[in-house]
Amino acid sequence: MSSSVQRKRIRKSPEARRAEIVDTAAAVALAEGLECLTLRRIAEELDVRPGLISHYFPSVEDLVAEAFGTAAGAELEVLLPAGAAGQAGVAGHAGQAGVAGQAGVAGPPGADGDVPTPTGRLARFFARTSGEAYDAISRLWINARHLSRYRPLLRDRVAEQEAAWRGRLEGVIREGVECGEFRTEDPNVTAIQMLVVLDGLGAHANTEDRGRPEAVTRMAVTTAERELGLPRGALTGGA
Numbered sequence: 001m002s003s004s005v006q007r008k009r010i011r012k013s014p015e016a017r018r019a020e021i022v023d024t025a026a027a028v029a030l031a032e033g034l035e036c037l038t039l040r041r042i043a044e045e046l047d048v049r050p051g052l053i054s055h056y057f058p059s060v061e062d063l064v065a066e067a068f069g070t071a072a073g074a075e076l077e078v079l080l081p082a083g084a085a086g087q088a089g090v091a092g093h094a095g096q097a098g099v100a101g102q103a104g105v106a107g108p109p110g111a112d113g114d115v116p117t118p119t120g121r122l123a124r125f126f127a128r129t130s131g132e133a134y135d136a137i138s139r140l141w142i143n144a145r146h147l148s149r150y151r152p153l154l155r156d157r158v159a160e161q162e163a164a165w166r167g168r169l170e171g172v173i174r175e176g177v178e179c180g181e182f183r184t185e186d187p188n189v190t191a192i193q194m195l196v197v198l199d200g201l202g203a204h205a206n207t208e209d210r211g212r213p214e215a216v217t218r219m220a221v222t223t224a225e226r227e228l229g230l231p232r233g234a235l236t237g238g239a
Helices: 014-032 039-046 050-056 060-079 096-102 118-128 132-147 152-178 187-202 219-227
Strands: none
Touching: 014 039, 014 050, 014 060, 014 132, 039 050, 039 060, 060 118, 060 132, 060 152, 118 152, 118 219, 132 152, 132 187, 152 187, 187 219
């Protein structure tokens, strides 16, 4: 009789299994790109049969859209968490903290909790939208926007996440206006301006050589400070 002992598989609930599949797909997408997502590839990552993956995601297009949504949603919760005031946003996926961690992005701080002021939350937001960790997320957005031209399910998910980002950022700006920290006539337009600059800088994530002048590196912050009526350095902790 063979002395080898087969590893006993743990039966997971449908919800837990689906979440595991999505989180694994999101991690692969962040590391290698959405084109690398196949039902067989995720089955290999999880050491299961491809039929199990297709049971939850009959089409790979469904999995690609869900993987992007999970990764992008995790990014939103890390970079601009919903404040105690309850501004609008997308509820985080149960596994999003793990996805963000695999991307190399630091999770929400534990000791300091929510930064109480709108200015503080925006300063934290801009501090986290730079460096190699953020580049991984930027590459995913570039990837998703390109592929969404040909994939309707992904296109809908990209639009959903873009709306969530605008809504979350606009909520912080409106709160700042209401409490007298910010001055802007149209928080929605201001939010879009900030995101356009960030997207423009992030578009170079695949080719950037880190040789940017400081004025360019700081362009998103400079735009935010100008449009919100803040002095230079207000969103970076110093002049």
